[in-house]
Amino acid sequence: MIEKIRIVLHFPRELVDKPIICKLVKDFSLTFNILKAEVNPKEEGVLVLELEGEEEEHRRGIEYLKKEGVVVQPLSQDISMDREKCVDCTVCIPLCPTNALIKDSRTYEVEFIKEKCIACGICLRACPYKAMKIFF
Ligand code: SF4
Ligand code: SF4
Known part of the structure; x- marks a missing residue:
């Protein structure tokens, strides 16, 4: 059965430039839509993906990502x-890739903007x- 899932991927610095996501299309027949892509100040890549494909291929594709060292959430x-x-x-x-944490210039409190959080x-x-x- 074809299904769509949304996942967050964390790429360690050494994997940021590798064509890991392309393999999801080539080897697991999954299509993807990038919802967000950021490299944070620690040079860790954060990618929010919508993946579409067979349930079994999702499972295999995610296993492949984990084996390569990508943290999948x-x-x-x-x-x-x-x-x-x-x-x-x-x-x-400065670590938040989507500016979901900001300082309120009036109260000087750090504010969490849930709608921006990935x-x-x-x-x-x-x-x-x-x-x-x-x-x-
Ligand atoms: S607020 Fe959300 S998007 Fe920002 S660093 Fe925390 S979990 Fe990530
Ligand atoms: S104490 Fe508050 S401002 Fe400091 S890192 Fe934690 S959430 Fe952010």
Whole structure:
């Protein structure tokens, strides 16, 4: 059965220039639509893809990506900010590939704009105060 899925891919620096995504088309007959592509300040590539193809080919394609060293995440994960824990240190702001974390120039608080978030998970790893959370 043909289905569409949305996933977030994290490419370590050494994989950013490799034609890994092309293999999804060639070897697994999957078609893709790039919804977002960013290289963050740590030179990690973040790609949000919509993949279309047979269910079994999705499974094989994702296995291939993981084997190559790409971290694969479903886009359905839900991110939120715990205002009680956030100390507005701004560490997360330059790391967010979609500008979903910004500093409010009036209150000087760091604000999370949920609509812009692609659930890449970078802020979760970066926040020293564990103020960013993910729900599955
Ligand atoms: S890194 Fe954590 S504590 Fe610092 S501004 Fe971002 S969410 Fe708040
Ligand atoms: S998970 Fe964090 S770093 Fe990634 S897009 Fe959302 S707010 Fe930005």
